[in-house]
Amino acid sequence: xxxxxxxxxxxxxxxxxxxxxxxxxxxxxxxxxxxxxxxxxxxxxxxxxxxxxxxxxxxxxxxxxxxxxxxxxxxxxxxxxxxxxxxxxxxxxxxxxxxxxxxxxxxxxxxxxxxxxxxxxxxxxxxxxxxxxxxxxxxxxxxxxxxxxxxxxxxxxxxxxxxxxxxxxxxxxxxxxxxxxxxxxxxxxxxxxxxxx
Numbered sequence: 001x002x003x004x005x006x007x008x009x010x011x012x013x014x015x016x017x018x019x020x021x022x023x024x025x026x027x028x029x030x031x032x033x034x035x036x037x038x039x040x041x042x043x044x045x046x047x048x049x050x051x052x053x054x055x056x057x058x059x060x061x062x063x064x065x066x067x068x069x070x071x072x073x074x075x076x077x078x079x080x081x082x083x084x085x086x087x088x089x090x091x092x093x094x095x096x097x098x099x100x101x102x103x104x105x106x107x108x109x110x111x112x113x114x115x116x117x118x119x120x121x122x123x124x125x126x127x128x129x130x131x132x133x134x135x136x137x138x139x140x141x142x143x144x145x146x147x148x149x150x151x152x153x154x155x156x157x158x159x160x161x162x163x164x165x166x167x168x169x170x171x172x173x174x175x176x177x178x179x180x181x182x183x184x185x186x187x188x189x190x191x192x193x194x195x196x197x
């Protein structure tokens with residue numbers, strides 16, 4: 001299926017350890033003719049971590065997309081009334097963002113983008129990356145798995161022996177998950193294990 005011309009919101013939240021896996025996917029989608037509107041959560045846009053400085057990631061995303069990044073709530077709000085996107089992808093989606101989305105909290109650019117997209121009855125695709133997906137966030141995950149117009153990139157326990165509750169999406173499956181989500185279908189299976197060598 002061709003993704004050429006797809007209007008995609010690509011939202012990043014502050015699971016900085018997965019940015020190196022996500023940005024090549026962004027570049028791949030751009031190469032397929034996808035029109036990308038990037039959105040950063042407040043934390044992703046401002047927090048420097050051992051995985052890189054926020055300014056580095058902002059620069060990388062701007063270079064890949066050639067588009068200004070939405071960095072505040074007022075910038076994300078027009079996604080709704082202007083029907084700007086065919087699909088909103090949140091990759092990576094932290095447990096913090098996941099829990100707020102499940103509870104209807106809109107205090108961040110990514111959450112506003114999701115709210116704006118959902119008000120138009122349009123799909124939101126989540127690529128989870130959280131250390132508490134099978135812990136305190138399991139309830140929120142279960143709620144969103146059953147929510148209208150919300151879909152998931154297949155995910156699994158990335159390190160079950162050392163991080164018992166951690167769940168991370170298989171980021172390489174984002175393009176295939178997009179193809180399904182734009183048709184309002186959940187790619188299957190949702191649960192995929194990580195094979196350790």
